[in-house]
Amino acid sequence: MTLEVFPKNWQVIMTNLVVQKYGGTSVGTTDKIKNVANRIKSYYDNGSKVVVVVSAMGHTTDELVDLAEKLSDNPSKREMDMLLSTGEQVSIALLAIALEAIGVPAQSFTGSQVKIITDGNFSNAKIEMIDRTRIDIALSEGKVVIVAGFQGIDKNENITTLGRGGSDTSAVALAATLGAKECEIYTDVDGVYSADPNKVEGAKKHQTITYDEMLELASLGAGVLHPRSVEFAKNYGVTIHVRSSFNMNPGTLVVSEDKLMENIRVSGVTIKNEEARVTLPEVPDKPGIAADLFGALSEKDIIVDVIVQSSPSNGKNTISFTMPRKSLSIAEPILKSFAEKNKTGNPDINDKIAIVSAVGVGMKSHVGVAATMFKALADNSINIEMISTSEIKISCVIKEEEAKKALTEIHKAFKI
């Protein structure tokens, strides 16, 4: 991920610059757009220079996808990007209109107009460069700048989109390009919690969390921020402020480890449902065999999460992994032909599992985190099918029916 910044002769030092991103639920209706406009006005009135990134209104993207699906089973990704990018273009124009209606000068820009240059990977493009020229001009004219999220152009000026969560990435990349200290990501929750507050009583909102913790939490399905935007922020040192557009509460700051104000052992406990566990016994212990298996699965876009391989005995391994339950029908023929080709045992599939994980940079300096987690499960007679650990994460595969209880008990055990 590279990001060039064009130096300008007259570059303004933007100490009072704020970059804000509003998601689809925050701009889902004209009333909500008015609400967002009023929020932006309060920053503008305080003398801030404001750059805003917006997503498409509510269900716009789904509606456009439906239209395309009526015309083709397999629409080209270039044309889908052409189609879907209109959603954000509608939002930016409407937000500019709403701002001007309350006396705030504003100008909207498409990804093409502010030259958000990406690679040519339609539907999942990566940002390579942003040209800040037009943004600087509009800001120097006292205008609020509104940029369409989720979209860019490749070097041939084809419209590209950045994939799921792309607007978060647009906002962080703009904050990095413009040298903004903070990028506010407005969403329908008011921060990052130690567990889903709808599922775990006493779940606690963090004041701060590290990029790495956020990355682990995001990839575990705590869907507040998309992993790519967090990676981007980490690489460019942009502080992300996750907060709600429906109140003025401070949210959670996502920062580097050296800025961390808290240093608790475990910052979050998450659960990932609708997963399946696959176990392949008697896999020959020879080089390249894991690459074969997981290469074949990834070619079919199957996202494998936890992978565990036992130590070999008698030249044979057992490989277990988890994958989305809904992809099983695609995976099964691949598993079957892999098993036949390599003379492994029959694949064993359990499609009623969940993954419960504890995440925290504090784990590195605290002993006994894994033990606490395993004990919390054992005390509640919850059997662990697989275990996987990283420097800041411990994941256990358990029965899906025990997931909610596991979540609550682990959260309690860590006294978060």
Added chain:
Amino acid sequence: MTLEVFPKNWQVIMTNLVVQKYGGTSVGTTDKIKNVANRIKSYYDNGSKVVVVVSAMGHTTDELVDLAEKLSDNPSKREMDMLLSTGEQVSIALLAIALEAIGVPAQSFTGSQVKIITDGNFSNAKIEMIDRTRIDIALSEGKVVIVAGFQGIDKNENITTLGRGGSDTSAVALAATLGAKECEIYTDVDGVYSADPNKVEGAKKHQTITYDEMLELASLGAGVLHPRSVEFAKNYGVTIHVRSSFNMNPGTLVVSEDKLMENIRVSGVTIKNEEARVTLPEVPDKPGIAADLFGALSEKDIIVDVIVQSSPSNGKNTISFTMPRKSLSIAEPILKSFAEKNKTGNPDINDKIAIVSAVGVGMKSHVGVAATMFKALADNSINIEMISTSEIKISCVIKEEEAKKALTEIHKAFKI
């Protein structure tokens, strides 16, 4: 209206090039888009190179305008153009997807991508230049090229729109740039008629009609083609073929006078309703006074049609003109202050009039056209309030309640 064409080293001679434009009703649903795709396929299968211009689907534009109106009484024209241009972008992507689904390679382009450069007059911009490079490349790759109508960009890459009927102008300008012999304009009628076939029995479809006749008919409310697209076609010698997307019937060719195959006296009779007639008596006969009056009206965007001024007597004139009835409330204070300032008589307003017109280049070489028209009205006891003539048009202002009868009787009298 200037149009530069970039010469290319490898410019293809496009003898088999066809430019087609499909309006909003032709692409109003996914089924209609499939229908258009099949029509294009028949040209593609015959070896034609096809460039297609499309409008926004059905009521998309109205829906976007409604959203903007919920946010502002007076949205900026720049942001409205940003908003409305998404409608065509959706259509081009969907049509490309529909074509690819039936095996026709296609690529869609926004106005920005094919550099339809306009002036900066948002909401009513004029095309200044089109760069054919990307179109030539896509055509040479064997693709159907789909271009968003109605939109362009100014020299600063702001998105502009071309105003009412703009997609017709986009199509004609592309045909001119690409050197296409014919520009097919698909609409919901199958050609240009001598009178509205829904109102006049025996109205006849023309095989050919001249640009000038079409201009007069268009400005009279026969809303098949927008006047600007006809002017463009006239200036660049592009033949327009007006036809229906719902059948394969040949439509009407709009051509220069020297290509005219028919040379009838009167090619069309039209009626314009919902007009008002204003008469100002005792207007001082001094230079600049008409300019004052019509300047003040045009500043308020009031479209004056027929203007008649009597010969002066005793240093006083009578000025009569027609204007849209709905603009009367805006015009009345202007008329009042003009009358006071210039000490004219009181304005007399009749808001129940219509304008019936006969149009035809054949008039120039045939005597007695005006007499035939006046006699047709007189024989039916229809009183003429005002008369205005040009080289190829005669207009009479009559009572609105007599309009339909006047239309039928004049059409009959000319034996069209």
